[in-house]
Amino acid sequence: MSQIGDAGIDRVFNRTELLDQLGGDEDLVREVVLLFLEECPTQLTAIKSAIDRGDARELYVVAHTLKSTAGTMASPAVAAAARALETIGREGRLNAASDPWHILDVEANRLLVALRAMSYEDSQGSFCAH
Amino acid sequence: MRALIADDDRVTATILASVLKRWGFEVTLAYDGQAAWERFREEHPPFVVLDWMMPEIDGPELCRRIRLDPVNAHAYVILLTSRDSSADRVAGLDAGADDYVTKPFDREELRARVHVGARVARMQAELADRVVQLEQALANVKQLEGLIPICSYCKRIRSDQDSWEQMESYVTAHSSATFSHGVCPSCFDAMSAPENGKS
Numbered sequence: 001m002s003q004i005g006d007a008g009i010d011r012v013f014n015r016t017e018l019l020d021q022l023g024g025d026e027d028l029v030r031e032v033v034l035l036f037l038e039e040c041p042t043q044l045t046a047i048k049s050a051i052d053r054g055d056a057r058e059l060y061v062v063a064h065t066l067k068s069t070a071g072t073m074a075s076p077a078v079a080a081a082a083r084a085l086e087t088i089g090r091e092g093r094l095n096a097a098s099d100p101w102h103i104l105d106v107e108a109n110r111l112l113v114a115l116r117a118m119s120y121e122d123s124q125g126s127f128c129a130h
Numbered sequence: 131m132r133a134l135i136a137d138d139d140r141v142t143a144t145i146l147a148s149v150l151k152r153w154g155f156e157v158t159l160a161y162d163g164q165a166a167w168e169r170f171r172e173e174h175p176p177f178v179v180l181d182w183m184m185p186e187i188d189g190p191e192l193c194r195r196i197r198l199d200p201v202n203a204h205a206y207v208i209l210l211t212s213r214d215s216s217a218d219r220v221a222g223l224d225a226g227a228d229d230y231v232t233k234p235f236d237r238e239e240l241r242a243r244v245h246v247g248a249r250v251a252r253m254q255a256e257l258a259d260r261v262v263q264l265e266q267a268l269a270n271v272k273q274l275e276g277l278i279p280i281c282s283y284c285k286r287i288r289s290d291q292d293s294w295e296q297m298e299s300y301v302t303a304h305s306s307a308t309f310s311h312g313v314c315p316s317c318f319d320a321m322s323a324p325e326n327g328k329s
Contacts, residue, residue, distance in 0.1 A: 020237075021145075021234075021237055022145060022148070022149075022237075023149065023152070023237060025148065028144075028145070028148050031144060032141050032144055032145060035140055035141050035144055036141050039139075039140055039141065061183060064183055064212070065138065065139050065183070067212060068139055068142060068211075068212045068233045068234070069139050069141045069142065071212065071233060071234035072139075072141055072142050072145065072233060072234045072235075073141060074234075
């Protein structure tokens, strides 16, 4: 099990909350973590591309989805950063997207690192159990 | 009971599918509005969970289409979304959703609302079956009513096909009544008087 002991780790990812939300189903937690590890990089690329192209609508739609996913995944920092970009996209203020994008990029990559580490530790734990 | 889940967020869709299966549903998943609409038309699920923002067709538009569907307009629809303003709730319910749950959803709240929806969907199915049975029974009921055109002389009745038929055959065809033939006192006297006269 992950032993990342950073005091701010719950802002990045609250595994206990996610496990509780999923009814204590460890298999489901592993499944959604792997799915998020697949989906999130694609969403980040789409958000950056939308900002670069000046596509406010696309920014709004993808940021909205990432905000929802991050909230479901008990990842408040990423959810908050995505919400900021969702608002910018909805209001068409792409000239204000640069700093919020930077924050999202940092928070999302922090989350992905934490999830990859957790998945690795989980897989090692399963291996050792045998 | 079959449930259709439509959400372009595969993480949420996976979680929803898992919890609904745990609560006894058979689940169909769709990741965009067009696929959801096609699966709805194919499978007629009585229970539907829709995300608001989806590619192709969004949740509220899907609600509107469901409410116009000739086969399954009364499916129970829950709109699931992180759009949580009062105006959004009103728009979702006005579009035809039966309930509205905000993301990230609380598992216990979702469970309670899903079970309410399942109860309503079961009641609707039972009512629909009862209506079919009543309609079938009604089709077999014969009823005599309205204005009946009858000849003032021979007492034959003009039927639906514009022919004139004997009263007995008309009444038998248009009601559950049957005839028991006898002779009334006046006719008995009239018919037996010549015989009495002879003797």
